[in-house]
Amino acid sequence: MSINLPEGPGGPLAGVLAGLEGRLAEVVKEVRRLRGMVRELEEENQRLRNIILVDQSGSGGHEQLLHFYEEGFHVCPPQFARVRGNEGCLFCQSFLEKKGLKPHG
Numbered sequence: 397m398s399i400n401l402p403e404g405p406g407g408p409l410a411g412v413l414a415g416l417e418g419r420l421a422e423v424v425k426e427v428r429r430l431r432g433m434v435r436e437l438e439e440e441n442q443r444l445r446n447i448i449l450v451d452q453s454g455s456g457g458h459e460q461l462l463h464f465y466e467e468g469f470h471v472c473p474p475q476f477a478r479v480r481g482n483e484g485c486l487f488c489q490s491f492l493e494k495k496g497l498k499p500h501g
């Protein structure tokens with residue numbers, strides 16, 4: 397008669413547990429990564445909101461675009477409102493120039 401009892405260290409159960417632990421660690425890592433992403437998106441969202449609020453309180457439409465661009469976002473149609481970071485975007489620049497605006501740098 398044979399019953400499947402959990403075996404000692406190094407047995408199949410230990411292997412299964414080790415596997416689960418590894419998977420769990422991966423899930424935890426993924427959750428952390430997603431949390432970081434959510435935080436970044438929230439910050440970005442806040443920045444966008446601030447920009448929109450600033451824009452509502454004053455200047456005309458075209459300056460808003462320039463402001464938006466200088467805050468580090470794309471204003472060009474293909475990538476509108478995406479994060480531009482510190483890299484210049486030729487599409488944005490020519491888009492702004494067409495509107496008679498000159499981005500600095």
Ligand SMILES: [Zn+2]
Pocket residue numbers: 470471472475485486487488489
């Ligand atoms: Zn762009």
